Amino acid sequence: MQEQDRIIKINIEEEMKKSYIDYSMSVIVARALPDVRDGFKPVHRRILYGMMELGNTSDKPYKKAARIVGEVLGKYHPHGDSSVYGALVRMAQDWAMRYPLVDGQGNFGSIDGDSPAAMRYTEARLKKIGEDMMQDLYKETVDFTNNFDDTLQEPTVMPTRIPNLLVNGASGIAVGMATNMPTHNLSEVIDACVAYIDNSDIDTDGLMQYIKAPDFPTGGYIYGVSGVREAYETGRGRIVMRAKTEIESHPTHDKIIVNEIPYNVNKKELIEKIASLVNEKKLDGISYINDETDREGMRIVIDVKRDANASVVLNKLFKMTELQSSFNVNNIALVHGRPRLLSLKDLIRLFVEHRHEVVIRRTKFDLRKAKERAHILEGLIIASDNIDEVIRIIRAAKTPNEAVTNLMDRFQLTEVQARAIVEMRLRQLTGLLQEQLHAEYEELMKQIAYYEEILSNEELCKKVIKDELLEVKEKYGDKRRSEIVYSSEEFNPEDFYADDEMVITISHLGYIKRTPLSDFRTQHRGGVGAKGSETRDEDFIEHIYPATMHNTLLFFTQKGKCYWLKVYEIPEGNRTSKGRAIQNLLNIEADDKVTAYLRVKNLNDTEFVNSHYVLFCTKNGVIKKTVLEQYSRPRQNGVNAITIREDDRVIEVRMTKGDNDIVIANRNGRAIRFNETAVREMGRTATGVRGITLDEDGQDEVVGMICIKDPQKETIMVISEHGYGKRSDIEDYRKTNRGGKGVKTLNITEKTGKLVAIKSVTDENDLMIINKSGITIRLKVADVRIMGRATQGVRLIDLGKRNDSIGSVCKVNSDTEEQMEQILPDAANAEDNSAGENETGNE
Numbered sequence: 001m002q003e004q005d006r007i008i009k010i011n012i013e014e015e016m017k018k019s020y021i022d023y024s025m026s027v028i029v030a031r032a033l034p035d036v037r038d039g040f041k042p043v044h045r046r047i048l049y050g051m052m053e054l055g056n057t058s059d060k061p062y063k064k065a066a067r068i069v070g071e072v073l074g075k076y077h078p079h080g081d082s083s084v085y086g087a088l089v090r091m092a093q094d095w096a097m098r099y100p101l102v103d104g105q106g107n108f109g110s111i112d113g114d115s116p117a118a119m120r121y122t123e124a125r126l127k128k129i130g131e132d133m134m135q136d137l138y139k140e141t142v143d144f145t146n147n148f149d150d151t152l153q154e155p156t157v158m159p160t161r162i163p164n165l166l167v168n169g170a171s172g173i174a175v176g177m178a179t180n181m182p183t184h185n186l187s188e189v190i191d192a193c194v195a196y197i198d199n200s201d202i203d204t205d206g207l208m209q210y211i212k213a214p215d216f217p218t219g220g221y222i223y224g225v226s227g228v229r230e231a232y233e234t235g236r237g238r239i240v241m242r243a244k245t246e247i248e249s250h251p252t253h254d255k256i257i258v259n260e261i262p263y264n265v266n267k268k269e270l271i272e273k274i275a276s277l278v279n280e281k282k283l284d285g286i287s288y289i290n291d292e293t294d295r296e297g298m299r300i301v302i303d304v305k306r307d308a309n310a311s312v313v314l315n316k317l318f319k320m321t322e323l324q325s326s327f328n329v330n331n332i333a334l335v336h337g338r339p340r341l342l343s344l345k346d347l348i349r350l351f352v353e354h355r356h357e358v359v360i361r362r363t364k365f366d367l368r369k370a371k372e373r374a375h376i377l378e379g380l381i382i383a384s385d386n387i388d389e390v391i392r393i394i395r396a397a398k399t400p401n402e403a404v405t406n407l408m409d410r411f412q413l414t415e416v417q418a419r420a421i422v423e424m425r426l427r428q429l430t431g432l433l434q435e436q437l438h439a440e441y442e443e444l445m446k447q448i449a450y451y452e453e454i455l456s457n458e459e460l461c462k463k464v465i466k467d468e469l470l471e472v473k474e475k476y477g478d479k480r481r482s483e484i485v486y487s488s489e490e491f492n493p494e495d496f497y498a499d500d501e502m503v504i505t506i507s508h509l510g511y512i513k514r515t516p517l518s519d520f521r522t523q524h525r526g527g528v529g530a531k532g533s534e535t536r537d538e539d540f541i542e543h544i545y546p547a548t549m550h551n552t553l554l555f556f557t558q559k560g561k562c563y564w565l566k567v568y569e570i571p572e573g574n575r576t577s578k579g580r581a582i583q584n585l586l587n588i589e590a591d592d593k594v595t596a597y598l599r600v601k602n603l604n605d606t607e608f609v610n611s612h613y614v615l616f617c618t619k620n621g622v623i624k625k626t627v628l629e630q631y632s633r634p635r636q637n638g639v640n641a642i643t644i645r646e647d648d649r650v651i652e653v654r655m656t657k658g659d660n661d662i663v664i665a666n667r668n669g670r671a672i673r674f675n676e677t678a679v680r681e682m683g684r685t686a687t688g689v690r691g692i693t694l695d696e697d698g699q700d701e702v703v704g705m706i707c708i709k710d711p712q713k714e715t716i717m718v719i720s721e722h723g724y725g726k727r728s729d730i731e732d733y734r735k736t737n738r739g740g741k742g743v744k745t746l747n748i749t750e751k752t753g754k755l756v757a758i759k760s761v762t763d764e765n766d767l768m769i770i771n772k773s774g775i776t777i778r779l780k781v782a783d784v785r786i787m788g789r790a791t792q793g794v795r796l797i798d799l800g801k802r803n804d805s806i807g808s809v810c811k812v813n814s815d816t817e818e819q820m821e822q823i824l825p826d827a828a829n830a831e832d833n834s835a836g837e838n839e840t841g842n843e
Helices: 012-032 042-053 065-075 081-090 128-132 164-168 186-198 226-234 267-279 310-320 344-385 387-396 400-411 415-422 431-456 458-476 606-611 817-823
Strands: 102-105 123-126 144-146 153-155 170-173 178-181 221-223 236-242 244-249 254-260 286-291 300-304 324-330 332-335 338-341 483-485 501-507 511-516 541-548 552-557 561-566 594-600 613-618 622-627 650-656 661-666 670-675 702-708 715-720 724-729 755-761 765-771 775-780 806-813
Touching: 012 042, 012 170, 042 065, 042 081, 042 123, 042 128, 042 153, 065 081, 065 123, 123 128, 128 458, 164 186, 164 344, 178 332, 186 344, 186 458, 226 236, 226 324, 226 344, 244 310, 254 310, 267 286, 267 300, 300 310, 344 387, 344 400, 344 415, 344 431, 344 458, 387 400, 400 415, 431 458, 541 594, 541 765, 552 650, 613 702, 650 702, 661 755, 715 765, 715 806, 755 765, 755 806
Parallel strands: 221 483, 541 806, 594 650, 702 755
Antiparallel strands: 102 123, 144 153, 170 178, 178 324, 221 236, 236 324, 244 254, 254 300, 286 300, 332 338, 501 511, 501 541, 552 561, 552 594, 613 622, 613 650, 661 670, 661 702, 715 724, 715 755, 765 775, 765 806
């Protein structure tokens, strides 16, 4: 029965809740979060106080770190020794603290993440700035509390003159909350504190005239100030940091030199990450990386390959590695024992209020001590003025207490004064020391008056606070280490890619890639060609388009949807690689595929998008015209570009200025020419009108549409599926109204095969022809003579005895032989590095 009485039944849910709340409050208040007044967590405060009590100051020899840790553990901080030693080490690391408070001797770790030596090997002492954190500590400026076993007293906060929370920052993870505060420049913070003292109504913008941004011990750049402003106004924000780099030009190649890295970045891991990206082929253009850091400073050398653009490589490094990183500000600190999210003004206000309280309490202490001393001096002066009688009274007394009582009665002294006289040494009877007594008393009276004025005059108190802050600035202030870059808040993605000329290839099964145009060699008419792509037996290259890296591609599917991609977002592949499925890049339906594209330099150009039109042509000969502005707002899931009938599909899309001549050709070798004005402007989702009337054989369909920009220079090139083609003058095609059957453009025979492509070309163009087996050939248009509209043309590509046919045709511009010799004197005509004018006319 007694055993049952000793068991108390409780609700486990309530007990868990209560116990966890107790634990979390203990972590928040007594472990993880700093106090807003001195910026310290309990462990840091106890380390500094323990070192001060040990006499381990800057003017004394170093002491073993183990002794300091033992002192702190045994007297104030009953936790693990690793936590104390870790905090001690961090306060000595100049890459972790903007203003280290501890002077360490020995191995205290490195910015490479190396661990410090064991505490039995290292030594430490306070730095002068660490001592100043505790100045006036013994003048009753702060409250003291019992230590863990109630045998000693320890301070609850430091009476710091240094705004430590702002200048050295803080980080910590509590329960349900965390803090992450950046470091700042001491001179700037003190200037802001002085400005706040002068004008307590100052706002964030006013304070940012002094504190422009954080100042990290590792230097680097603060990249953009919008996140800084947000952090200062709300207490939360994202600060972008960049390494400080420079590009050195050498005869053989360029070098990227990294001199400073972002705060909290491990240098060794950074170099390993870069090397890993290079080895995994995720980062091109780097041949070698080496750490040449020495006692003179940090120096990471990255060798750039000869054919790579150093600026582009550097921008990729910023994007893919911690050469650019962000600091997520979360200004949570303890205010009167409670965690609060604090703005910059809150942090400064609370520090200044703490300094005000410290100055008031210190002044009261000094005033009391001064009055006590003055009181004693008054007694000593009375005694020195009546020294003979005082000596007689003391000699006549039988005991010291009797002498005290007799002096009190004779001269109306207090007991404190009388005892001071009795204990006075004979040497104070000399004339010199008597003069010093009077001088000291007069000085004390001035000090008492000064202290009383501080307590009664708010403005004088403010002046004292400001003067002490400015004295700290004079002693410890230095220049900024982190430079601020105001110009750009965010990356422009185009900074990561040189505006190189590319060829975009899309296979029949929907695989896409971009390949540098220089990968394709120029060949003469009738050549067999080079292997263009590795594709599966049932796949072949169906579309090939020229573009540059910074262009925007509008993809149009056969079902009439429009999608957007930057060229640099398309994965790069070499001339023989298969590419990547478009479905992995765009949110295209499984039964849809891209059939046409437009290249636009800038969709944000309002004048351009409102003065140009998108012209659609479908397999069944339907044509539609819509202003480009309707397609200038990219959406991730695409938009409906044209309403397509069930048995139809989009085959061509062109961009026009609204008054071009249009030529549409069909599979049976006929073409129709009409002016674009014959097609009225329609909305984005309209179906369109008839452009050409097809034959009723059930197999006829439109193979292409071209827009004529310059009838004087352009000719019409048509190509058949068996590799035949020819050029004809545009004027051979008479203008008619849209919707007609058109005129013959190629004499279709069994030898030529059906028509597969129609292009508008000039002598400056090259043709890139791809057959369905993946063979690519590039030939000069100038090699193909102009002939009549109704002829069957000449052989353009030799298909041999293979059961093969033409899959796709594209035109690009070619440089003249003389230009190539100027550009590549050692390899004239070896490579053709030029990209053609876009067939859409948007150049």
